[in-house]
Amino acid sequence: MAYEIDSIHTPAFVVNEAVALRNIAAFQGHCDKVGLKLRPHIKTHKSIRFAKAQLAAGAVGITCQKISEAEAMLADGIDDILITYNILGSSKLARLRALSDRLAALSVVVDNSVVVQGLGQAFDGASRPLTVLVECDTGAKRCGVQTSDVAVELAYQISNTSGLIFGGLMTYPAVGMANDSAQFMRDTKQLLDEKGLACPVISAGGSPDMWTAAPDGIVTEYRIGTYIYNDRSLVERGTCTWDDCAGHVLATVVSTPTAARAVIDAGSKVLTSDLLGFPDFGHVLGHPEISVVGLSEEHGVLEVDPENPLKIGERVRIVPNHVCVVSNMFDDVWIEGEGGSLVQMKIDARGCVI
Amino acid sequence: MAYEIDSIHTPAFVVNEAVALRNIAAFQGHCDKVGLKLRPHIKTHKSIRFAKAQLAAGAVGITCQKISEAEAMLADGIDDILITYNILGSSKLARLRALSDRLAALSVVVDNSVVVQGLGQAFDGASRPLTVLVECDTGAKRCGVQTSDVAVELAYQISNTSGLIFGGLMTYPAVGMANDSAQFMRDTKQLLDEKGLACPVISAGGSPDMWTAAPDGIVTEYRIGTYIYNDRSLVERGTCTWDDCAGHVLATVVSTPTAARAVIDAGSKVLTSDLLGFPDFGHVLGHPEISVVGLSEEHGVLEVDPENPLKIGERVRIVPNHVCVVSNMFDDVWIEGEGGSLVQMKIDARGCVI
Numbered sequence: 001m002a003y004e005i006d007s008i009h010t011p012a013f014v015v016n017e018a019v020a021l022r023n024i025a026a027f028q029g030h031c032d033k034v035g036l037k038l039r040p041h042i043k044t045h046k047s048i049r050f051a052k053a054q055l056a057a058g059a060v061g062i063t064c065q066k067i068s069e070a071e072a073m074l075a076d077g078i079d080d081i082l083i084t085y086n087i088l089g090s091s092k093l094a095r096l097r098a099l100s101d102r103l104a105a106l107s108v109v110v111d112n113s114v115v116v117q118g119l120g121q122a123f124d125g126a127s128r129p130l131t132v133l134v135e136c137d138t139g140a141k142r143c144g145v146q147t148s149d150v151a152v153e154l155a156y157q158i159s160n161t162s163g164l165i166f167g168g169l170m171t172y173p174a175v176g177m178a179n180d181s182a183q184f185m186r187d188t189k190q191l192l193d194e195k196g197l198a199c200p201v202i203s204a205g206g207s208p209d210m211w212t213a214a215p216d217g218i219v220t221e222y223r224i225g226t227y228i229y230n231d232r233s234l235v236e237r238g239t240c241t242w243d244d245c246a247g248h249v250l251a252t253v254v255s256t257p258t259a260a261r262a263v264i265d266a267g268s269k270v271l272t273s274d275l276l277g278f279p280d281f282g283h284v285l286g287h288p289e290i291s292v293v294g295l296s297e298e299h300g301v302l303e304v305d306p307e308n309p310l311k312i313g314e315r316v317r318i319v320p321n322h323v324c325v326v327s328n329m330f331d332d333v334w335i336e337g338e339g340g341s342l343v344q345m346k347i348d349a350r351g352c353v354i
Numbered sequence: 355m356a357y358e359i360d361s362i363h364t365p366a367f368v369v370n371e372a373v374a375l376r377n378i379a380a381f382q383g384h385c386d387k388v389g390l391k392l393r394p395h396i397k398t399h400k401s402i403r404f405a406k407a408q409l410a411a412g413a414v415g416i417t418c419q420k421i422s423e424a425e426a427m428l429a430d431g432i433d434d435i436l437i438t439y440n441i442l443g444s445s446k447l448a449r450l451r452a453l454s455d456r457l458a459a460l461s462v463v464v465d466n467s468v469v470v471q472g473l474g475q476a477f478d479g480a481s482r483p484l485t486v487l488v489e490c491d492t493g494a495k496r497c498g499v500q501t502s503d504v505a506v507e508l509a510y511q512i513s514n515t516s517g518l519i520f521g522g523l524m525t526y527p528a529v530g531m532a533n534d535s536a537q538f539m540r541d542t543k544q545l546l547d548e549k550g551l552a553c554p555v556i557s558a559g560g561s562p563d564m565w566t567a568a569p570d571g572i573v574t575e576y577r578i579g580t581y582i583y584n585d586r587s588l589v590e591r592g593t594c595t596w597d598d599c600a601g602h603v604l605a606t607v608v609s610t611p612t613a614a615r616a617v618i619d620a621g622s623k624v625l626t627s628d629l630l631g632f633p634d635f636g637h638v639l640g641h642p643e644i645s646v647v648g649l650s651e652e653h654g655v656l657e658v659d660p661e662n663p664l665k666i667g668e669r670v671r672i673v674p675n676h677v678c679v680v681s682n683m684f685d686d687v688w689i690e691g692e693g694g695s696l697v698q699m700k701i702d703a704r705g706c707v708i
Contacts, residue, residue, distance in 0.1 A: 009445060009708045043651060065652040066619075085619075085652070086608040088667055091363060111609050114666040142653055143609040143617050254440040255465050255497040263497050265420075265439075269682055270707050273627040297397060297678060298419040298439070298707065299496055312468040313442055324651060328623055331705050351685050353624050353652065354363045 002341040003334075010252040010315065011266035013330040017337055019246035020045075020228050021053060027210060027227050028057040034214045039063050039082060041205065041225030044324045046349035047333070048075045050228060061105065063205075063223045064349075067095055070106075072349035079104035082203070084135070084170060084223070086115045086143065092354070093122035100130060107131035109170045111143050116157050116164070123163030131167035132158045133201060136188065138171045138181035148188040155197050168201030172223070173208070185218050208237050231323035232283045233276045242285065242319065249282070249318045249326060250334075251300065259306035264316060268295040270329055274322040282318040292318065356695040357688075364606040364669065365620035367684045371691055373600035374399075374582050375407060381564060381581050382411040388568045393417050393436060395559065395579030398678045400703035401687070402429045404582060415459065417559075417577045421449055422706035424460075433458035436557070438489070438524060438577070440469045440497065446708070447476035454484060461485035463524045465497050470511050470518070477517030485521035486512045487555060490542065492525045492535035502542040509551050522555030526577070527562070539572050562591050585677035586637045587630045596639065596673065603636070603672045603680060604688075605654065613660035618670060622649040624683055628676040636672040646672065 005014075024040075031038040040054040041063040051062050051073055061080030064070040070081045080103065087096055087108055100106045100123075110116050110132055123130045134154045137144025145151045151169065158166040169188055171181060185202055192199045204213070205223030213222050226233075229247035230240045251266040271281050273295065281292040281300065289308065294301035300318075304310055320326040327333065328350055334342045359368075378394075385392040394408040395417040405416050405427055415434030418424040424435045434457065441450055441462055454460045454477070464470050464486055477484045488508045491498030499505045505523065512520040523539055539556055546553045558567070559577030567576050580587075583601035584594045605620040625635050627649065635646040635654065643662065648655035654672075658664055674680040681687065682704055688696045 007445070009443075011707050086666075088608060089363075089606065091361070111611060112666055115608070137611055141615070142611075142648070142650060142655055144611055146611055252443065254442060254469070257465060257491055257496075257498055257500055261495070266707070268626075268628065268679055269705075272622075273629070273679075274622065275627070294496075296496060301496055312440075312466055325622055325627075329705065329707075351623075351683065353365050353620070353683075 002343050005250070005340055005342060008250070008334060008342055010250050011270045012250045012334050013247065013327060014250050014334045014336050014342070015229060015247045017335050019244065020050065023228050023230060023244060023246060024054055024057050027224065028059065030211065030213070031222060032058060036213060036215055036219065037221040039203070039221050039223050040228070041065070041223050042069060042073060042349065044225040044327060045228055046072070046327060046347050046352070047345065048073060048078065048348050049345065051078055054228070060221070066352055066354060067092055067099065068352035068354035069349045070099055071095070072352050074102055081105070082107045082223075084109050084172070086110055086112065088115050088118045093118055097122050097126060100126065100128065105131070107133060107167050109133045109135040110154060110158070111135040111145050113154065113157055116154060116161060120161035120164055126163050129163050129165045131165050133167045133170040133203065134158070136169055136171045136184055138184040140173055142172070144171065148184065148191050151188045152191045152195060152197070155192060156195070159197060166197060168199045168203065168220075170203040172204070173206030182216055182218055189218060207234055208239060210239060226324055229323045229327065232278065232319050232321045235319070245319045247320070247323045247327065248285065249320060251316055251318060253310045253312055253314045253316065256309060256312055259309060260304060262302040262304050262310040264300040264302060265298065266300045266318065267298040269297050270326065271295060271300060271318065271320055272322065272325045272329065274325050276321045278321050282320050285317040285319060287316065356697050359604070359694055359696060362604070362688060362696055364604050365624045366604045366688050367601065367681060368604050368688045368690050368696070369583060369601045371689050373598065374404065377582050377584060377598060377600060378408055378411050381578065382413065384565065384567070385576060386412060390567060390569055390573065391575040393557070393575050393577050394582070395419070395577050396423060396427060396703065398579040398681060399582055400426070400681060400701050400706070401699065402427060402432065402702050403699060405432055408582070414575070420706055420708060421446055421453065422708040423703045424453055425449070426703035426706050428456060435459070436461045436577075438463050438526070440464055440466065442469050442472045447472055451476050451480060454480065454482065459485070461487060461521050463487045463489040464508060464512070465489040465499050467508065467511055470508060470515060474515035474518055480517050483517050483519045485519050487521045487524040487557065488512070490523055490525045490538055492538040494527055496526070498525065502538065502545050505542045506545045506549060506551070509546060513551060520551060522553045522557065522574075524557040526558070527560030536570055536572055543572060561588060562593060564593060580678055583677045583681065586632065586673050586675045589673070599673045601674070601677045601681060602639065603674060605670055605672060607664045607666055607668045607670065610663060610666055613663060614658060616656040616658050616664040618654040618656060619652065620654045620672065621652040623651050624680065625649055625654060625672065625674055626676065626679045626683065628679050630675045632675050636674050639671040639673060641670065
């Protein structure tokens with residue numbers, strides 16, 4: 001059933017489908033042009049519908065962060081998944097093996113030998129081996145091996161483990177490839193070549209530097225999530241414009257206690273407290289003079305221009321600082337189609353943190 | 355089915371039931387002693403089971419922030435709900451009237467005449483009138499009328515509206531009652547008395563000052579949410595101890611890239627980015643030397659003592675900075691019972707932001 005924007009309950013998460021599809025097409029076009037395979041990360045939309053749209057546009061497969069996300073993406077036509085996570089523990093490994101049996105291609109990453117051992121035990125005797133990439137910390141200081149030597153050691157361990165295949169290298173983020181990140185990958189690739197270990201995939205990723213993403217003689221695949229919806233952080237970096245922001249929160253003004261203050265029905269349980277360097281909690285479209293100065297759980301406090309106040313009952317559209325976490329707060333998203341019609345769609349992998 | 359702690363998937367939200375029930379009993383005891391009615395806010399646990407436990411301990415009713423939360427709390431024995439929110443818009447008002455028909459007592463708050471008008475239209479001709487309290491801004495700078503005079507004007511408007519009954523005054527937070535907050539309420543009460551407007555309820559709330567909550571000759575009801583689980587922010591304020599923290603996130607170490615860094619499988623999609631003044635994102639129980647220095651969506655980066663490192667596969671328990679928002683990230687909570695057995699329970703009102 002289709003609704004009009006004024007008739008849906010707020011707060012609501014709304015995605016303009018035409019803008020989302022245009023964003024998908026634009027970056028797919030970039031990757032096709034520079035010769036990068038694209039493997040979009042579903043963490044932003046968490047929806048089968050948009051994963052299929054990304055694949056239809058030319059993506060080679062999808063990326064998930066957690067095994068439960070990958071399980072939620074199982075659908076006709078989604079048959080190649082990379083889970084960029086160290087997966088460990090017998091019950092998760094059993095789920096991973098079951099998942100593998102339902103896909104044409106499944107790959108994961110590792111950054112330590114404990115995880116390789118577990119994967120090996122889980123896939124020993126499997127009809128199809130599991131592809132395993134080595135995660136490299138090229139500056140993000142999150143997961144990842146610290147040196148090329150350790151990367152090569154892990155590649156050896158994978159190659160020598162029954163049930164596993166060494167699939168290549170992975171890093172995040174790739175702050176442009178003409179830097180230390182690229183050098184780490186080049187050095188490691190050279191070492192692997194010298195040892196005779198094939199390295200078919202070198203996977204980098206990240207939305208902020210998407211338009212400069214290029215193989216640079218080393219990267220083969222690019223992973224990217226936020227680009228489908230975009231958000232305030234990417235506008236601030238110049239990666240996109242407000243018109244490219246497909247996702248926003250629709251909220252209603254419920255109180256105007258003073259001339260300079262308006263309160264909306266979206267708080268931290270909608271917009272989240274992610275600041276990403278901003279001094280406030282989102283951008284009110286069409287109102288650059290307004291700041292979202294405070295959030296409590298179900299209220300957002302706006303500082304408004306007393307000469308240009310908001311009215312009680314008025315609705316505002318807010319582009320989140322960080323859309324990936326906001327999308328995950330809602331069980332459903334409203335898909336805005338032609339002429340502004342709205343259809344509610346379940347967010348398939350919401351809350352899939354396992 | 356009951357599980358052991360080592361067998362459940364991580365990240366998980368775990369609540370020790372005995373501690374939660376002890377917290378409920380302790381504050382109910384305080385309220386009984388000082389002569390305050392207690393109306394717990396379900397925003398923290400969002401569960402029918404714990405709402406019933408609060409009522410069984412002696413609460414006079416429950417508080418919800420959103421109408422969808424109240425709808426999710428409908429169950430035998432839960433028949434008195436205060437929704438501390440300006441509710442507006444025809445479809446929400448229709449839901450509110452339907453909700454009223456299913457409860458013995460329903461009340462809401464307002465801070466402006468537009469919302470009073472809408473409530474009046476919705477409850478005109480209702481078999482039972484809606485009780486409406488006036489929200490006062492006594493310093494929190496969120497919602498609420500700014501002066502006692504405006505509070506009295508709204509009380510008049512409510513009293514003169516068919517289908518509505520003026521129920522009293524409400525404020526949040528009540529930073530102790532021996533301050534401006536109490537004075538605002540006393541002044542308003544006096545004005546109401548002079549005008550002959552009965553003010554049966556004066557409702558204050560907030561966990562940080564819970565142990566000093568007292569009627570002080572003015573407050574009749576106290577609303578409180580966090581106290582059932584407690585969190586790091588309340589330990590920091592001295593309101594409770596770590597032993598009183600019933601809720602925590604169970605996470606697994608998935609990577610130890612350097613001697614000083616461990617990475618867990620809980621990120622901002624679990625712990626949230628709520629800092630509440632802390633420099634990091636949670637307290638690792640039993641490890642005061644560890645800082646949760648960074649969160650990405652599905653990873654938490656811990657700074658550990660290289661002399662006392664964590665191992666891959668090791669599990670940690672993290673008390674969140676702000677438990678109310680963390681509880682809302684999960685579809686289910688694990689209830690830890692006698693001897694450490696765990697039973698999974700749906701979080702009834704998760705994501706109920708409408």
